[in-house]
Amino acid sequence: MIDLNEKKIRDMNHQERLDFIKNRVDLDVDEISLFKDNSILKFEDVNNMVENAVGTFQIPLGIANNFVINDKEYLIPMAIEEPSVIAASSNAAKIVKNSGGFMAKSSNSIMIGQIQLVSIDNHFKDVDKSIKIIIENKTELINLANTKSKFARCIDLQTRKIKDETINNFGTMVIVEIFVDTKDAMGANVVNTMCESIAPKIESLTKEQIILKILSNYATKRLVQCKGIFPKSLIGGDQMVKRILFSYAFAYSDVYRAVTHNKGIMNGIDSVAIATGQDFRAIESGCHAYACKDGHYRSLTKWYKDSNGDLVGEIEIPLAVGIVGGITNIHPLVKTCLKILKIKSAQELSMVIAAVGLAQNFSAIRALANEGIQKGHMKLHSKNIAKISGASLGQIEKISQQMIDEGNISVSRAKEIMEHR
Numbered sequence: 001m002i003d004l005n006e007k008k009i010r011d012m013n014h015q016e017r018l019d020f021i022k023n024r025v026d027l028d029v030d031e032i033s034l035f036k037d038n039s040i041l042k043f044e045d046v047n048n049m050v051e052n053a054v055g056t057f058q059i060p061l062g063i064a065n066n067f068v069i070n071d072k073e074y075l076i077p078m079a080i081e082e083p084s085v086i087a088a089s090s091n092a093a094k095i096v097k098n099s100g101g102f103m104a105k106s107s108n109s110i111m112i113g114q115i116q117l118v119s120i121d122n123h124f125k126d127v128d129k130s131i132k133i134i135i136e137n138k139t140e141l142i143n144l145a146n147t148k149s150k151f152a153r154c155i156d157l158q159t160r161k162i163k164d165e166t167i168n169n170f171g172t173m174v175i176v177e178i179f180v181d182t183k184d185a186m187g188a189n190v191v192n193t194m195c196e197s198i199a200p201k202i203e204s205l206t207k208e209q210i211i212l213k214i215l216s217n218y219a220t221k222r223l224v225q226c227k228g229i230f231p232k233s234l235i236g237g238d239q240m241v242k243r244i245l246f247s248y249a250f251a252y253s254d255v256y257r258a259v260t261h262n263k264g265i266m267n268g269i270d271s272v273a274i275a276t277g278q279d280f281r282a283i284e285s286g287c288h289a290y291a292c293k294d295g296h297y298r299s300l301t302k303w304y305k306d307s308n309g310d311l312v313g314e315i316e317i318p319l320a321v322g323i324v325g326g327i328t329n330i331h332p333l334v335k336t337c338l339k340i341l342k343i344k345s346a347q348e349l350s351m352v353i354a355a356v357g358l359a360q361n362f363s364a365i366r367a368l369a370n371e372g373i374q375k376g377h378m379k380l381h382s383k384n385i386a387k388i389s390g391a392s393l394g395q396i397e398k399i400s401q402q403m404i405d406e407g408n409i410s411v412s413r414a415k416e417i418m419e420h421r
């Protein structure tokens, strides 16, 4: 039976929430204390960020080095739980450094906001008339949107006709799209606010109804491109270049491989995005949609051979990132990671993230096209297993190596080895 008088989690303080969990699940003192580690984010901050907060969640943070992007050297913070990713990015960056570093460019920070205009009762009386009215009032609508922000600028407004493709057969809808330069912010809040601010005006002008008012995470006006040259002499010669090109051919031509290939790219992208406080879900959905831009899901990177026979990698992705707003102002570690990066603009951050995605992809496909990824992976994995099994710092390396040699990497084997030492 639900006790209707029971206090709601949202109305409880921190201790009450922990007691609430303890009453339902048998957690010991040590487990409960995990919720009390507020050394980086204070509970009050966490509680303001999300609902029913009980604590924070940590994942490893590492630093990738060797990155030179547009002639500037970077140390790149990466937050990720997966072994090998940071080392792989740093290794790839070291190779590209030999050919002058990554070259990257980014468009302005233009986000798209969408406003869905429909005829609730009928099909549109006259779609074209509604569009004409909206366009006639374009300047007024843009000016109205711009009253909502001091820093972001709505620079354009367009309309599109969309045909309902569902079984409901609602006919044609008009989508009003605003284009907003959100500068150094990711811009979700400001774009949503602008969309909501002009919606009533559009309704009153057209006498039709608005349903959705929301930004699009398909940030195709916020593209970043990055290129890197991997000298063949440093990566195993002509044969290796060719093997990598075959890997790319596989990812370009087959969706099952493309998804895994792109997952490797996102290992790099997400880990920098998380360390710098970005909305990585928005980045993920935008990138995957972009992978389908020609109607087929393909590799987000492109690989080819230049006239010297060296391997060239390119990436082009939509990246809506910000260095102001969101948690960038609140999270002390995010602020420090941005400081480590010495980032001056959101565009610069997007170029760094794209470079890490490309570097990560190179290392993954080189390993796959060569010895396979398990060798390197297993080394780190076996060290983790040795550690989990209680090996001391001095024992970890030896136990891990023995497990690799035996081809048996498990907690039980690590414990046996320790017992017999």
Ligand code: MEV
Pocket: 082, 260, 261, 262, 263, 264, 265, 267, 364, 365, 368, 373
């Ligand atoms: C593992 O996290 C990522 C890879 O599977 C990427 C790839 O297959 O290209 C190694």
